[in-house]
Amino acid sequence: MTTLVSTIPQIRDALRATFRSGLTRPIAWRQHQLYQIARMAQNERELICDALKKDLGKPKTEVLMNEIGSTIDIAVKSAQRLPEWAKTEHPEVADWQKPWKPTIYKAPRGTVLIISPWNYPMILTFQPLIGAIAAGCTAVLKPSELVPTFSQLLEELVPKYLDPNVCRVVNGAVPETSKLLELQWDHIFYTGNGRVARIVASAAAKHLTPLSLELGGKSPVIIDSAYDIDLAAKRILWGKCNNAGQICVAPDYILIQRDKQDELVKAFQKHYNAFFPDGALDSSLFGSIVSDLHHKRLTSLLSRTKGEIVLQGRADAARRRLEPTIVKDVTDGDSLLEEEIFGPILPIVPVDSLDQAIDFVNARSHPLVLYAFSDNESMKQRLVSETQSGGIVFNDTFQYLAVSELPFAGVGESGYGYQFMKYTYDTFTQLRSSIDMPKDVEQHLAIRYPPHSEEAVKALTAAVYTPIPSSSL
Ligand code: NAD
Numbered sequence: 364m365t366t367l368v369s370t371i372p373q374i375r376d377a378l379r380a381t382f383r384s385g386l387t388r389p390i391a392w393r394q395h396q397l398y399q400i401a402r403m404a405q406n407e408r409e410l411i412c413d414a415l416k417k418d419l420g421k422p423k424t425e426v427l428m429n430e431i432g433s434t435i436d437i438a439v440k441s442a443q444r445l446p447e448w449a450k451t452e453h454p455e456v457a458d459w460q461k462p463w464k465p466t467i468y469k470a471p472r473g474t475v476l477i478i479s480p481w482n483y484p485m486i487l488t489f490q491p492l493i494g495a496i497a498a499g500c501t502a503v504l505k506p507s508e509l510v511p512t513f514s515q516l517l518e519e520l521v522p523k524y525l526d527p528n529v530c531r532v533v534n535g536a537v538p539e540t541s542k543l544l545e546l547q548w549d550h551i552f553y554t555g556n557g558r559v560a561r562i563v564a565s566a567a568a569k570h571l572t573p574l575s576l577e578l579g580g581k582s583p584v585i586i587d588s589a590y591d592i593d594l595a596a597k598r599i600l601w602g603k604c605n606n607a608g609q610i611c612v613a614p615d616y617i618l619i620q621r622d623k624q625d626e627l628v629k630a631f632q633k634h635y636n637a638f639f640p641d642g643a644l645d646s647s648l649f650g651s652i653v654s655d656l657h658h659k660r661l662t663s664l665l666s667r668t669k670g671e672i673v674l675q676g677r678a679d680a681a682r683r684r685l686e687p688t689i690v691k692d693v694t695d696g697d698s699l700l701e702e703e704i705f706g707p708i709l710p711i712v713p714v715d716s717l718d719q720a721i722d723f724v725n726a727r728s729h730p731l732v733l734y735a736f737s738d739n740e741s742m743k744q745r746l747v748s749e750t751q752s753g754g755i756v757f758n759d760t761f762q763y764l765a766v767s768e769l770p771f772a773g774v775g776e777s778g779y780g781y782q783f784m785k786y787t788y789d790t791f792t793q794l795r796s797s798i799d800m801p802k803d804v805e806q807h808l809a810i811r812y813p814p815h816s817e818e819a820v821k822a823l824t825a826a827v828y829t830p831i832p833s834s835s836l
Contacts, residue, residue, distance in 0.1 A: 441494070578777050607706060609705050
């Protein structure tokens with residue numbers, strides 16, 4: 364049910380009052396809430412699978428693996444590691460500063476807003492919430508209106524498992540989100556597209572609210588011609604088929620040496636036939652496109668390409684189905700290189716050298732991830748040092764998301780603000796610096812008080828005359 368816009372300020376105020384009451388401070392309380400998230404995901408998995416089947420045609424295995432399993436895993440691990448993360452720290456300092464007791468307190472940021480998209484609506488809502496609760500924040504969740512069954516289910520499940528004074532779901536579309544964005548928050552965590560990110564960033568700027576923007580973009584794949592082309596095709600196709608290509612880290616386009624293009628196409632055909640012997644159109648192992656609008660957008664991109672379609676995916680607009688489609692000989696300026704594809708279409712751009720592939724990537728916005736298939740260490744190091752992207756993955760695709768100890772974030776157009784496990788906890792935590800000056804160091808501090816003797820000036824400005832080591836260059 365859409366949340367009444369007029370109630371949104373009260374929801375924020377109630378959560379703020381809870382935060383100020385100190386309820387969220389004890390670590391054991393936070394751990395309980397995190398285990399409750401895991402219990403919710405585990406107990407209600409059938410309802411969640413059904414909702415995502417209805418909204419996105421999501422295959423059950425994909426939901427159990429990427430949405431439910433990941434939520435449980437992150438919630439349980441975060442609860443277990445929280446005592447270590449939340450420890451007050453005492454940094455190493457010079458001996459003469461030790462009596463000041465320099466301390467870093469881990470302070471929750473406060474009451475936060477989490478806005479999530481439709482493509483992985485469960486993990487992309489709970490992953491930030493787990494970090495926010497671990498940090499001791501209270502939170503509003505704003506799931507996507509494009510997955511209405513799931514968003515409604517969330518509104519029903521969250522108060523059953525989590526303290527309703529601590530986490531509330533606001534459902535709705537632009538009017539409700541706009542109202543939320545008018546209010547002051549202590550952090551906004553937005554996952555979605557760059558256009559709306561700019562609206563969110565402008566609203567946050569009015570209150571100087573800190574922000575995480577988890578965005579997307581065109582993630583390229585570079586294939587070294589000496590690599591095993593058959594294995595590369597199998598791994599890339601798997602990475603492209605999850606959620607019918609509607610994943611922020613889907614391989615978006617391929618750069619390969621011109622004379623290897625046809626071998627790659629053949630390998631794609633072989634693996635496609637192995638993955639979906641009867642085609643993907645009616646396969647329960649392949650998802651649907653989220654909306655009519657997105658289906659139309661994808662088929663329009665295809666109708667305008669000047670490349671050659673070599674794996675012809677059938678489309679069924681009425682059921683929002685689109686099979687994987689591979690297009691070769693795609694060149695700069697093509698419709699398939701205009702925007703993030705976010706669907707099961709994979710263009711191949713032939714190049715003549717690694718230099719050309721690097722230039723192609725660098726001429727565009729920094730991607731969320733750069734994929735490269737190569738056994739050549741010097742090629743890998745060239746890609747690390749000569750390109751920029753949120754992540755860089757060698758010899759596979761989005762499997763790297765399974766390593767939740769790695770920080771995940773974009774750079775430039777693909778966003779900013781680190782997440783996953785401790786990185787999400789850190790996002791919602793303020794490092795609060797402190798010293799506690801003892802009375803009996805007064806004699807050592809005497810030189811700071813004016814008027815300064817010549818000797819005091821010498822001592823106070825000693826850093827200016829620090830000997831600077833000679834550099835090797
Ligand atoms: P979406 O349309 O569901 O929008 C995301 C959220 O923004 C929703 O909650 C929606 O209500 C809100 N919203 C929409 N219009 C708004 C407006 N005018 N003002 C305020 N709020 C508004 O999802 P989407 O943006 O289509 O999601 C897909 C994008 O998200 C892709 O670009 C994808 O790459 C990116 N993405 C990034 C990550 C990541 O972790 N980096 C993960 C998933 C998706």
